[in-house]
Amino acid sequence: MPSAKRSASKKSVAKPSQAIISEEPETVIDHDKSKVECVCPKCGKKHIMNFHWIGRGTPRKYCQSCRDSI
Numbered sequence: 001m002p003s004a005k006r007s008a009s010k011k012s013v014a015k016p017s018q019a020i021i022s023e024e025p026e027t028v029i030d031h032d033k034s035k036v037e038c039v040c041p042k043c044g045k046k047h048i049m050n051f052h053w054i055g056r057g058t059p060r061k062y063c064q065s066c067r068d069s070i
């Protein structure tokens with residue numbers, strides 16, 4: 001019998017793990033939209049926008065206040 005000692009020690013750690021919920025809300029992403037951190041090319045402010053972005057780096061998008069002033 002190979003490694004009978006190991007399985008014997010594991011048996012004592014048999015506890016119900018129902019309290020552990022491995023659901024992370026941050027991993028749930030919209031189908032094609034996700035929260036992306038953008039930088040405003042006008043005021044240089046960082047803001048979060050919801051759109052589809054597969055590229056790397058920080059996309060340049062106008063923030064809410066600059067968009068209103070255009």
Ligand SMILES: [Zn+2]
Pocket residue numbers: 040041042043044045062063064065066067
């Ligand atoms: Zn701005």
